[in-house]
Amino acid sequence: xxxxxxxxxxxxxxxxxxxxxxxxxxxxxxxxxxxxxxxxxxxxxxxxxxxxxxxxxxxxxxxxxxxxxxxxxxxxxxxxxxxxxxxxxxxxxxxxxxxxxxxxxxxxxxxxxxxxxxxxxxxxxxxxxxxxxxxxxxxxxxxxxxxxxxxxxxxxxxxxxxxxxxxxxxxxxxxxxxxxxxxxxxxxxxxxxxxxxxxxxxxxxxxxxxxxxxxxxxxxxxxxxxxx
Numbered sequence: 001x002x003x004x005x006x007x008x009x010x011x012x013x014x015x016x017x018x019x020x021x022x023x024x025x026x027x028x029x030x031x032x033x034x035x036x037x038x039x040x041x042x043x044x045x046x047x048x049x050x051x052x053x054x055x056x057x058x059x060x061x062x063x064x065x066x067x068x069x070x071x072x073x074x075x076x077x078x079x080x081x082x083x084x085x086x087x088x089x090x091x092x093x094x095x096x097x098x099x100x101x102x103x104x105x106x107x108x109x110x111x112x113x114x115x116x117x118x119x120x121x122x123x124x125x126x127x128x129x130x131x132x133x134x135x136x137x138x139x140x141x142x143x144x145x146x147x148x149x150x151x152x153x154x155x156x157x158x159x160x161x162x163x164x165x166x167x168x169x170x171x172x173x174x175x176x177x178x179x180x181x182x183x184x185x186x187x188x189x190x191x192x193x194x195x196x197x198x199x200x201x202x203x204x205x206x207x208x209x210x211x212x213x214x215x216x217x218x219x220x221x222x223x224x225x226x227x228x
Contacts, residue, residue: 003028003182004049004150009057011048018044020206021057026150026199031176031183033193033214035226036203042186043084045203046154049184050074050081062149080148082139084155084186090128094119097127097138098145105147106179112141115171133164140171151175153185157192165189172196190222202226 004026011019019041026032034042048055051071059066066074075081089097098109098119113120116137122130127138136156143151153172157165169192175181176196187193193200193214200217202210202225210221 003030003062004184005058005060006045006049007058009045009048009055009059011044011053011055013044013053018206019048019055022203022206022208024201024208024211026182026184028182029180030198031185031196033197033200034184034186034203035190035193035200035222037226040203041206042203043154044206046081046152046184046186049152050079075146078147078149080143080146080151082136082143082151082153082156084158088127088130088135088138088142091126093124093126094130094138095123097142101142102145103147107144107147109145112144115144115174116141116167131164133160133167136160136164136168137171140168148181150182150184153183153187155186155188157187157189165192169196188226190226 006022006024008021008023009019010017010021022041022045034045036042047053048059051066051069051074055067061077061079064077089100092100095109098112118134119137119141122134127135130138140156157168173196175183197214199212200214201208204225209225
């Protein structure tokens with residue numbers, strides 16, 4: 001069943017148009033990779049979904065018209081965002097970050113600690129004193145604590161050490177296999193995206209240029225639209 005649907009979505013920053021009729025359909029329980037080189041519109045697409053910028057075209061989530069909602073209303077529908085750059089509440093502790101936006105449901109502080117044991121070890125530590133990888137775990141945990149129906153991960157492993165990257169990818173795989181959560185993930189690692197994603201959409205200059213099952217995504221297509 002179609003869970004998130006973008007049909008002919010366009011968006012601009014002032015006079016500069018960034019998206020030109022993007023189409024995307026994410027099914028319930030599916031993991032989708034949103035791919036493309038830097039500056040092609042991936043984060044802008046996320047901002048449209050989360051209602052951080054205005055857009056035109058049709059945009060629905062769980063049969064609700066997102067275009068009529070403010071960002072906090074979209075979040076309350078069940079959209080959890082792990083933003084690029086982490087954006088943890090730097091002056092709050094790990095525990096305070098996690099409970100600040102918590103909503104009732106499966107995900108509790110204890111469940112987050114099961115997923116990321118480091119956060120339990122650093123429960124009272126101020127977020128700004130954490131390593132980059134620990135802050136990324138905290139950002140993912142914070143989004144999960146809202147008990148979302150859809151989790152959006154925008155460059156969740158960017159700039160992290162290989163061991164930390166592996167830990168985060170393993171956590172995402174665990175979310176897929178154990179929770180059935182719908183996930184939209186943006187990342188540059190094609191290999192890792194192949195290992196977790198059911199489908200993919202590729203953006204090029206603000207337009208979707210390929211979409212389909214991940215198993216159908218060839219190396220020629222990734223070299224053309226995703227490779228350096």
